[in-house]
Amino acid sequence: MSSVRVRIDLAYDGSAFSGWAAQPGLRTVQGEIESALATLFSRDGDDRPRVVVAGRTDAGVHATGQVLHVDLDAARFAALARPDRGARTEHAALSPADALARRLGGIVGRDGDIVVHRASLAPAGFDARFSPVWRRYEYRLADGRAPRDPRRRHDTLAVRDTLDLDAMNTAADALLGLRDFGAFCKPREGATTVRTLQQYEWRETNDGVLVATVRADAFCHSMVRSLVGAAIAVGRGALSVEQLVAARDEAVRTSLFPVVAPHGLTLVEVGYPPDHELAARAQQTRAKREIADGAPLP
Secondary structure (H helix, E strand, O other), X not given: OOEEEEEEEEEEOHHHOOOOOOOOOOOOHHHHHHHHHHHHHOOOOOOOOOEEEOOOOOOXXXXXXXXXXXXXXXXXXXXXXXXXXXXXXXXXXXXXXXXXXXXXXXXXHHHOOEEEEEEEEOOOOOOOOOOOOEEEEEEEEEOOOOOOOHHHOOOOEEOXXXXXXXXXXXXXXXXXXEEEOHHHOOOOOOOOOEEEEEEEEEEEOOOOOEEEEEEEOOOOOOHHHHHHHHHHHHHOOOOOHHHHHHHHHHOOOOOOOOOOOHHHEEEEEEEOOXXXXXXXXXXXXXXXXXXXXXXXXX
C-alpha cells in the first residue's frame, strides 16, 4: 500500500483545549484533528491516521502558524478530488490537497476554534517535527499603562505594574545564543535543556500592548513562558539583569521569576530550510535529540 505525506497548516484558539497532545477524556487539538482524519480515511480495521506536529503547545496556548504532517493512503487521498454528488462546480475542480483542507476544516471548524489554512503534498524528506530550523512565538502583555480590552482577555496577560521596556530588552539580550536554559525549563529526566535562542525582543504596539517575539531552534517545556516571566521581573524592578545572568549561568531551575500564564502565548510561525535540505535537517535534528536525550526517539 503506497502512501503520501501531506503537510497541513492550521491555527487554533487554545482556550478550550487541554493542550496539543491527545489525552484520554480531554479535548485536545491533536485529538480533534486525528478524529476528523479518521472520519475521512478510516475503514473497519484501518489504523487511525496519526499526525506529527512542529510544536506541541500546552493547555491554553494558541497558534496561528502551526504545522503538522500526516501519512495517508495514496489511493484514498487521490479519491478526495472526486466530487460528491451534488457538489458545487467550484468544488469539482479541487486538487486532493485542497479537498482535504476543505473537508478537514469543515469537521474541525465546527466549534470555531480550529482553522485549517491549507494542505499540500509535502516535499521529499519533510518532517514537521524534525525539519524546522526555528520556531517563533509571540507573547502579548498589557501592563499598567495599557488600556484594558476585554475582547483580548484570552490572548493577552494583564499585569498591574508599569514595566520598563528598555530594561526588559536588556534582559532579553542577555539570554540570546547557544546555552543551557536549565533555569528556564521544566526538567525532564534524561533530556537536554541546551537550546539556541536566536531572537528575543520586546516592542510596544499602537494599542499600548507589549509584545515579545521569541525564536529558537527548539524550546524545552515552559521555556518561553519562563523567559517572559524573567523579563517581567526585570521590567518591574524585582530582579536585576545581573541576578538574571547569574541564574542563566547556573542553569538550574529557579524561583526568581515566574512561569507566566499560557493564554498570552501564540505559536506564530515555523521555519523550514529549502526543500533540498529538508531530509538532511531532519536527520541532523533527530541524531542530536537521540544523543542529548540518551535514548533513541520513537
